[in-house]
Amino acid sequence: MHPRIVIVGAGFAGLETALSLKSLMKRAADITVIDRNDHQSFLPSIHEVISGKVRPDQIEIALPPLLDAARIAFVQDEVHEIDTSRRKVHTALAALPFDYLVIACGAAVRFYGVPGAREFAYAFRTPEQADRIGSEVRALIEDPRRPVRILIAGGGLEGIEIAGELLDLVSEAGQAEALESRALSIELIEAAARLLPGCSERVQDFVEEYLAGRGVQLLKGSAITEVRKDALLLASGETREMSMLIWTGGIQPPEWIRNLSLARHPDGWLQVTDRLHSPDDDHIYAIGDVISFTSPEHPQTLPREAHYALDQARVSALNICYDARGYRKIGYHPPTKPQAISLGKAMGVLASDTFFSNGPWVVRLKKLVEKRHMLMYRARPYLSTLTDAVPGAEFRHLLRLLMPI
Ligand SMILES: Cc1cc2nc3c(=O)[nH]c(=O)nc-3n(C[C@H](O)[C@H](O)[C@H](O)COP(=O)(O)OP(=O)(O)OC[C@H]3O[C@@H](n4cnc5c(N)ncnc54)[C@H](O)[C@@H]3O)c2cc1C
Structure with missing residues (x-):
């Protein structure tokens, strides 16, 4: 069997x-x-759903046709x-x-047992949840007379990429002035002393300087102890009022x-x-x-x-x-790979322990990786249909070997 x-x-x-x-x-x-789910989501681009650069369906791959073409059973x-x-x-x-x-x-999303976080913060692991956050932000900034305070919990990779997307969203909505006059504020709250804990100091310095220079307020070394409907409490005893809180506190x-x-x-x-x-x-x-x-x-x-x-x-x-x-089975020996981080459409960072580079080209590189992934997996059912139609088992096998996946 x-x-x-x-x-x-x-x-x-x-x-x-x-x-x-x-x-x-x-x-x-x-x-x-x-x-x-009946689809796979390309999570590394999910932050771009918030700013509206991509729609959820553009980063989703339907599973039934793909697995059906590969003759793999699928249970949703x-x-x-x-x-x-x-x-x-x-x-x-x-x-x-x-x-x-x-x-x-x-x-899964981790709330660290912070009271109120699950109820009042916007967390996301799906493009649909990210889309909802984008709609909420747009609704909030629509009225320029109302002060808006958007808080982001967590200064890791997700938090800073979201900060970059919010900056793009605000400038595309014509609200850059509101950000300068502080009628609109974006605040990034991180419990550790620096953003991107675990990254090199060079990356931390660059990211902090870039975001602060574009108007994002950085609150480092500040642990959130409670979230309420329109405010949050910090370990220092301080209260921060907020219009909305986007939660990127971590995973478990x-x-x-x-x-x-x-x-x-x-x-x-x-x-x-x-x-x-x-x-x-x-x-x-x-x-x-x-x-x-x-x-x-x-x-x-x-x-x-x-x-x-x-x-x-x-x-x-x-x-x-x-x-x-x-x-005999083989061992897994992961090579160290550089990390690509986007800070909105105009800036990205590519870095490892020994390498550092930055510029808008990193964002374009990330986009290319997304496009390649989507194309390869989405094209698979059609490629399988094509190769299945070719006579001769050896020739079909050869064609499949030549396929990207
Ligand atoms: C906002 C964000 C930005 C990111 N940016 C990057 C990046 O720039 N570069 C990078 O390399 N990585 C990035 N990552 C991380 C990357 O997406 C993950 O490392 C990767 O998705 C892990 O793959 P996985 O298959 O383990 O989990 P996932 O891709 O999360 O897939 C898990 C699957 O399991 C399914 N599932 C879960 N529980 C159940 C259940 N009980 N029953 C049935 N199905 C279940 C889910 O529906 C999902 O389809 C990012 C992640 C996020 C959230």
Whole structure:
């Protein structure tokens, strides 16, 4: 019997695992992908939905036609439990048995238990939620006579990219003067002493200077202790009035992951070996944002970024294929990659520990990466139809090898 491989989540990690497995194992595996949504969202561009530069549907990839063309089963459902001993994934509607499992369900928003944050702050993990934030901001700044105070909680990557988008939105709405006169304010609140904790000082200096120079007020070393409908409280005892609060405070593992009988790090993220399976079960893999990956070469947790999720997907697919065929699995050795950060349409930063560059070209580079991703995955069903129509199994195989995915 072919191994039954179930993949939970069709984000960057899950979808790439499914497609890689299919091209490696062809019909020698029954692959099923489960996702609560019927589309994948290109999350690195989600902040541009807020400013209205992209519409949600422009960064969404429909899963049913893509997986159908690749002959991979798709179940649109919510996973809420995995019975690791009986080897079953439980969704709201069914229990799916597996021989190999790949957990690729990403991360959830973290509110740090701050009272009122979940009720009153705008958090987002989907393009639709980002779109709603954009509409709220536009509605707020429509009336120039009313003072508007937009607060952003969190000065990490998401927070600063949103600040950049809000600056673009404000200037495109013709409200740049209101920002200068302080009738409209954008404030970025970060608990740590610097923005972008974890980045090099050079990146921190540049980003702080750039945002402050464009009128964003930076409140560093200020932890939020409570959120109310129209104000928030800081650890210093200070109260900040607000028109709206956009929450980018951080991420945490989804709640149901904490109930799994699989090894986890103290902060709840799943633990994996360098082969990317659980140390407790070599048929259960976990990849992408839901894991905390460390290794002798990477003693610090690997950043949770899309390109690492894609690499992990390819390694886990290869290891499942090797294991099913009785070969030795390979280790995952992530290369250090530079981080691309956008600060609105006019400025971006590309940086690693040893490299730093900035300019509008970084924003264009990020856009190119998005376009390539969308094109490759969206074109796949049509490319499959084309190659299926070509006579001759070898020739069809050759054509598929030449395809980008
Ligand atoms: C605002 C923002 C900006 C970012 N910018 C960048 C960037 O510039 N560069 C970069 O490299 N990375 C960036 N990232 C990070 C990047 O998007 C993630 O690292 C990447 O999405 C992780 O892939 P994943 O497959 O692990 O998770 P995801 O892409 O989040 O996919 C998880 C999938 O699992 C599904 N799912 C979750 N739980 C369940 C369940 N219980 N049942 C069924 N389905 C479920 C979800 O619907 C989703 O489709 C950004 C992220 C955000 C939020």
